Amino acid sequence: MSTSSSLAKNGTLQIGGKIFGTVFGLITFFFLLQFYGTEGYGYLTTAMTFVSLFAIIVDFGLTLTTTQMISEHGANEEKILGNLLTLRLITAFAFLSLAPIVALFIPSINAVWILVFICSAANFFGSVAQTFIGVFQKRLSLTLPVFAETANRSLVLVIVIATGYLCPSFAAVMAAFFFGGIVQFVIMLGGTARLVKLRPAIDFAVWKDIIVRSWPIGVSIFFNLLYLKGDIFFMSIFGVSAEIIGQYGSAYKVVDVVTMVPVTFMGLMLPLMTSAWTGRAKEKFATHFQNTFDLFALIAVPFAIGSIIIGVNVMTAVKPDLVLAGKLLAVLGPAAAIVFFGSLYGHVIVALQKQRIMTLGYMVVAALALAGYIIYIPLDGVWAAAWVTLISEVLIMILTFAVVTKTTRSLPNIRMFARAVFASVVMAGALILIPLPHAVLSALLGILVYMFAIMAMGGPNPKSLMRLFLPDKAPVMP
Numbered sequence: 001m002s003t004s005s006s007l008a009k010n011g012t013l014q015i016g017g018k019i020f021g022t023v024f025g026l027i028t029f030f031f032l033l034q035f036y037g038t039e040g041y042g043y044l045t046t047a048m049t050f051v052s053l054f055a056i057i058v059d060f061g062l063t064l065t066t067t068q069m070i071s072e073h074g075a076n077e078e079k080i081l082g083n084l085l086t087l088r089l090i091t092a093f094a095f096l097s098l099a100p101i102v103a104l105f106i107p108s109i110n111a112v113w114i115l116v117f118i119c120s121a122a123n124f125f126g127s128v129a130q131t132f133i134g135v136f137q138k139r140l141s142l143t144l145p146v147f148a149e150t151a152n153r154s155l156v157l158v159i160v161i162a163t164g165y166l167c168p169s170f171a172a173v174m175a176a177f178f179f180g181g182i183v184q185f186v187i188m189l190g191g192t193a194r195l196v197k198l199r200p201a202i203d204f205a206v207w208k209d210i211i212v213r214s215w216p217i218g219v220s221i222f223f224n225l226l227y228l229k230g231d232i233f234f235m236s237i238f239g240v241s242a243e244i245i246g247q248y249g250s251a252y253k254v255v256d257v258v259t260m261v262p263v264t265f266m267g268l269m270l271p272l273m274t275s276a277w278t279g280r281a282k283e284k285f286a287t288h289f290q291n292t293f294d295l296f297a298l299i300a301v302p303f304a305i306g307s308i309i310i311g312v313n314v315m316t317a318v319k320p321d322l323v324l325a326g327k328l329l330a331v332l333g334p335a336a337a338i339v340f341f342g343s344l345y346g347h348v349i350v351a352l353q354k355q356r357i358m359t360l361g362y363m364v365v366a367a368l369a370l371a372g373y374i375i376y377i378p379l380d381g382v383w384a385a386a387w388v389t390l391i392s393e394v395l396i397m398i399l400t401f402a403v404v405t406k407t408t409r410s411l412p413n414i415r416m417f418a419r420a421v422f423a424s425v426v427m428a429g430a431l432i433l434i435p436l437p438h439a440v441l442s443a444l445l446g447i448l449v450y451m452f453a454i455m456a457m458g459g460p461n462p463k464s465l466m467r468l469f470l471p472d473k474a475p476v477m478p
Contacts, residue, residue, distance in 0.1 A: 022257050024153035028160055029253050032173065033319045035164035042246030044173060046108070047115035049232040049249075054099040055123040056229070057222055058092045059130065065214040066134035081135065081192075082201030084210060088131045089200065096120045096127070108236040118174035125181035126152075132192040133267065139195070148187035156180040216355035223362040227369030227392040231385035234373040240381055248382050250315065250325040255336040258303060262296060262343040273351040285351075286410060292344055294416040298460070300337035301420040302427055302450050307333020309431045310442045317439040324382070331386040338393040345400035352407050361399040365392055416460070423453035 033041055066084050070077045100117040103109040109116065129148070136145050159176035163169070192198055232252075235245055269292055276285035307314075311333060312326030349358055369392045376384035405411060427450040436442045454460070 020150050021153055021260070024150070024157050025253075025257055028153070028157045029250075030318060031157075031160050031164055033250065033322075035160075035168050036170070036173075038246035038250070038319070038321060039241075039243045040170070040246070041249060042242030042244070043112050044115065044170060045232060045245055045249030045252075046236045046242070047112040047119055047170075047174070049229050050103065050109050050236075051096070051099050051116055051119040051123055053229050053233065054095045054120070055127055057218075058088075058095045058123075058127050059218070062088055062091070062131065062210070062214055062218075065210060066131060069210070069213065070134055077135075078197050079201065079203065079206060080210075081131075081196055082199055083203055083206040085128075085131055085198070086200040086202055087207065087210060088128055092124050092127045096124050106237070108239075112170070115170050115174050118171060118178055122174065122178035122181045125178075125185040129181070129185040129188040132188045134271075135192050135195055144187065144191035148184045148191070151187060152180040152184035155183055213353075213355075216359045219359050220355065220362040223359075223366030226366040227373075227389065230369060230373050231377075231389055234377050235382065235385055238377050240377070244324070244382050247322060247324040248328060248385065250318070250322050251311075251328040251332050251386075254307075254314075254329060255332050255339075258336045259339045259343070261299065262340040265292070265295075266343050266347040270347050270351060273348060277351050282408075286408075289344075289348065289408075290412055293341075293412040294460075296340040296344055297417040297420045298454070300340035301417070302424045302446070304334040304337035305424040305428050306431070306443070306446050307336075309428055310439060310446070313439040313442055328382065328386050331383075331390055335386075335390040335393045338390070338397050342393060342397040342400060345397065345404050348404050348408075349400055352404065354403055354407055357403055358400065361403075362396070365395045365399070368392070368395070419454055419457045422457065423450050426450070426453040 032044065036044065062084055066081070069080050069084075097120070099120040100113060103113050103116045133145055156176045156179075159179065160173060163172035163176070189198075232245060232249065235248070269288055273285055273288050276282070276288060308330045311329030312323060315322040315326035315329060346358075349355060369388055372388035372391070373385065376388065427446045430449040431442060431446050434445060436445060
């Protein structure tokens, strides 16, 4: 099968997988709110956010490094993967074991200690499963990863609903994520073993190469988490109520769902961009980059504007008391849109092997975000957290844009971006002038108006839209 054909198949799989994953995630979110209320969801959000601080450190750039290293020409995939697996097992056990220990010494987190403990165990399996994703990304074969994620989310949903009706408890919710993580891990492990002879390995020369490549990513991720996850952590530290954190977490759930799209898509594009850049096929690299930029513009711009206009309607349709969450979405929605472009440029930096240059930039942004949380959350609470998040994402995008532009000496064509902005303005006008009784109807109206406005300006039509997923001349993978 040609690379373009593989991209076609896996582009479709990604879309389908993300649709199912989004649906399951949102249904689970809905039932969590119904069973445990906004305050209960705030407790769950606090525990999961705290553990995610350690889970992100666990990765230490190994997921991106895996994809990058095994995608290079002449790479010894079996040897690299075995050593990466050993490192992941060690880091996952070490850092996730720390989470419940550290929680004992933080009063606001100690209150949800049992949730932290179970969530740490659940994250262990999910973290190790991520090691294998590069094997499938390299082969442009995402059938099994999509199935594994769908199985995980399906099981979580079933357990949440069953326990919610039969024996509702926070521990049962975390147990759902624990068993879902195990299922995903088993499926990914079995699928990888059929493609690569998989066994943990210790080769210190390989470890040195992995660490040299991954530490700039790992350090960057560490500083990223300070502003990505620091908002809820510092709100809990400074005494923001679980009810308010639940409102913020509800709005942030929408952000999490939406930002999975660029991260997942860039996981597919990273091997292609790495192969094109290292193989000096700069025209192919530019094609991949421009197509991805255009696609992200078409999705991110209308989402940012739509979240400002109908954010309250959307969140109150989920639960009538989520008015504050809807208002917060007017800030967090644009932040999610910025993540699309930050993810694009951030992954390109990995393809260009310019991670070290960005380390200082991530450090500066993290320091500014940390200062913002500490100074302004005690004064303005949840709104300070939202605005610091948005400003941090903008700063990261600017820095990554500067590094990529300087390295590649090229700028993206903004024609499609400009069309997306204009069509989104038209969509906004329609949503304001034609108020509808339900958020779903408003969303459908917005989508239809946006699509017609885009096509009226000359594109993309459905055929050209598919080309954004399927470059005509994709590089051949090793």
